[in-house]
Amino acid sequence: MISFLARRLAYAILILLILSVCMYVLIDLAIDPLADLRTSTSPDKAQLIANRIAQLNLDKPVLLRYLWWLGGVGGCFIGRCNLGVAWRENQQVTEQLQGAMAQTFELVFAATIIAIVLGVAVGLISALRQYTGFDYFITFISFVMFSLPIFWVAVLLKQYLAIGFNNFVNTPGLNWPIVVLVALLMGLFWMGALGGNARRRIITYVAATLITFVVELYILLTGWFDSPHIGIIGVIVIAAASAIVVTFLSTGLNNKRALYSALTTAAIGVVLYYPLQYFFDGIVVNIWIIIALFFVTIGIGLLVGYVFAGPDRSQSMRGAVLTGILISIVIFIDRVMQVWAPYTNSSVIGNRPIATIGSTTPNLGGDFWVHTLDIFTHLLLPSLALILITFAQFTRFTRGSMLEVMTQDYIRTARAKGLTERTVIMRHAMRNALLPLASIVPVAIITLVGGAVITETIFGWYGMGRLFVDSLGEAEIDPVMAYIIIVGALAMFANLVADFCYALLDPRIRVNS
Template sequence: MVVFFVKRLLMSLLVVLVSTLIMYVLVDLSIDPLADLRTSTAPNKAQQIANRTAELRLDDPVILRYLDWLRGASGCLYGSCDLGENWKTNQLVTSLLSGAVTTTIQLVSVATVLAIVLGVLVGIVSALRQYSGFDYSITFLSFLLYSLPVFWVAVLAKVYLAIDLNNFLAGEDGQAAQLSWTFIVVVALLAGLIVSSAVAGDARTRLRNAAVAAVATVALLVFLNLTGWFERPQIGIVLIALSAVGWAFVMTILSTGLRNKKALYSALSVAALGVVLWYPMLFVWFYARDAGILGWPLVIGLFLVALALSAGIGWAWGGPDRGQSMRTAALTAVPVSMMLFTDRLLQSWASYNDNQAIKGRPIATIGRATPNLVGDFWIQTLDVLTHLALPTATLILISFASYTRYSRASMLEVMNADYIRTARSKGLTERTVVMRHAFRNALLPLASIVPIDIITLLGGAVITETVFGWFGMGRLFVDSLSGQQQDPVMAYILIVGILAVLANFVADLVYAVLDPRIRVAA
């Protein structure tokens, strides 16, 4: 293991070193810092060119300038980072990077996670329901989304998910926003069609599932209309209780199956604990705000405590395998905790929407924050989420298609393998065959795709950032290159190069975890 790490580290350093040298030379050839002065009509044009040439050391050989840049960049290894500066504004590159990296991570992290989870889930279901209406629909939708240009999707998102949605939320003639019966019926029919095509069974079973899904959808949408949910959205204790029980069953089915009663009881206990803690948590948030400790460190800390308590509940229930009960309980704690947090967040929606800086138009179309917005942690968090809504939806639609196709193809290949037929011949349940034998191996191809995609997104979503007015890594690279700025461009290349070799290293480790036949020390 130690030999493997040392070899990969030395090879990675060599790759980064050679790539930065090549890119430094190419960038130097592609930019012209004197371009604006060459067309200048100033009487001291020659002196200005001479001064800038001396300032940027353009007369020095490019290798010497690269070595000086490399000396400053290597200082990042021991806390003395010098990546140069923007010679037009004299702003340090490190300060430019700090803001751009934070913006890009904030922009792409949620979209990447959701695209991976949804894409893999839908792809697996599509493979299990091969040649069904659901499979054909997902295949068509995936190819359609994959072929759409990003800028066009972003513009459509602005029109329909921001402008039209803001108009809907504002209501008409002073009336609260209400869903029309036409919309309710169409959505209910679509929900029934999707559920019936995704769930296996004969025609009678599928028809029954479609009816249940359609009725449940109608009931939910009518409930939202009657309670004025679009004006003052919240989850409420009733929906939290019903959803928590549903999540307990779902997580048990995915983790161990309903035959493991101890795991099911562990999950239901976690669901009950979440319902019981709903009201006390309102006071926790209140006192945390007054004490000045309300923030993301507290939220993350409480989430970790919830996972630990849930694992303890699973251990207390025990069963044939305590680890399965602990895992199921911890998995149930994730959505239950998220619902409690989301419910408290939505309770501040009215205050956020009525804020003078928002003016009743909560879904933002540009920028990463609302200027001059004053509010507590909940108001600021809602502002971040509303600004993230459109770019996140755009990135998800584009990335979702590829993950769906990859996971479907991989799952189909695995399901036809000999060991799957052997597992079925032994009398194992279909859930066990899919979740314990097929699903893990179906993730192997994604292990080499997902890390690279994540690094690609961290390198910046140039078009998305431009359309929605986010200044992230992509915008930094494009603006610096067009502005004849070599140091910011090289800083971008350095970060992306390091992340690229790191992504390949992570992919190797993930392969070793998922496939026991692979050893990282080989």
């Protein structure tokens, strides 16, 4: 394995060197840093051109300038990183990259995680419901999403989700056709997802439709949008549901120790709801405190699972930790939602909370929770745009892989041994069906980190994609090369991680490597 990784790393470095020299020469031929001066009417035009040539060393051979640039890149290995200068702003490229990479990471991280989770879940269900109405519907939606141009999706989101929702918040009303239509569609979705015989399908459809209809009426008639919240009742319901669902999917409800550990963790989360509210109000909260509480949550889950033990202590611990994480996320979201009213009523927001451009609201006051909500409102539209496009990719891959696995001999053997369908699917089929994603997910993440150029441009995020496009337009070769070398290195690293993960997950590959 070590020799395999060493060979791959050596190949990656060689490819990056070849890539960098080729791109440096091509970019130097493509751009003209003197373009604005050539059309200048200044009386000292010749002197200005001479000064810029001297400033950018344009009188030196391109390969010599490349070697100078490469020397600065090599300094990164000894703590003296020098990726050049963006000469128009007279700013170090490393400073530009810090902000651009942070913006891109903030934009794509949540979108990628949500797309992966939803895509895998829907793809698995679609495969298990093969050739049903639900499967055809998901297949149709996936192909539509995969085919949609991102700029068109972004414009639609701005028009209907941002502008339309902001107008609705200011003048809320009860639109009966929309309410009924949403309830009926949700009933059809859950009926197709849960499946079963005709009687079970009818019960599922009626129950899902009625629950959706009641929830919609509660939200619209109680003025929930004026001060949205989850509240203690919502936390209790979600905590109990999380414990049951996590246990069912991971071990099955027959494993009482695992179920009790998950329910105990859920109960602890509910009991701590009000103390946490006082805790948040009594201190100056920052991101490090939230991270510390997250690790405390994991520790509590591990401890609860360890105490309950059971036939397999790791199963109880895993279920308790997952339940604790879900509850902590719900409590965090609830606390952020509590500042909705002061946020929307502030003068800089003007009762139009869903932002259509930028990453933050300028001159916005308030504490950590207000700024967190502001980040969420700015992330909503670009994240949805990325989710809608990438969701289809993960759905199709997961469905195809799951269908292939379900026809294997060991699946038939597992069923012949009398294992429950949940055990066959979750423990045997799903784990092997997710193997191809080990090679797809790292590359997909790095692709997004490289910069969602169109998304960043439409929504006004200055990330890696915008940095590349703007620098290319300004004829600044150093930022463009920094972008290429970073994205190229990340792509090589992603492929290396994908191979490594695949080797760990599949013993046949590990032996052959």
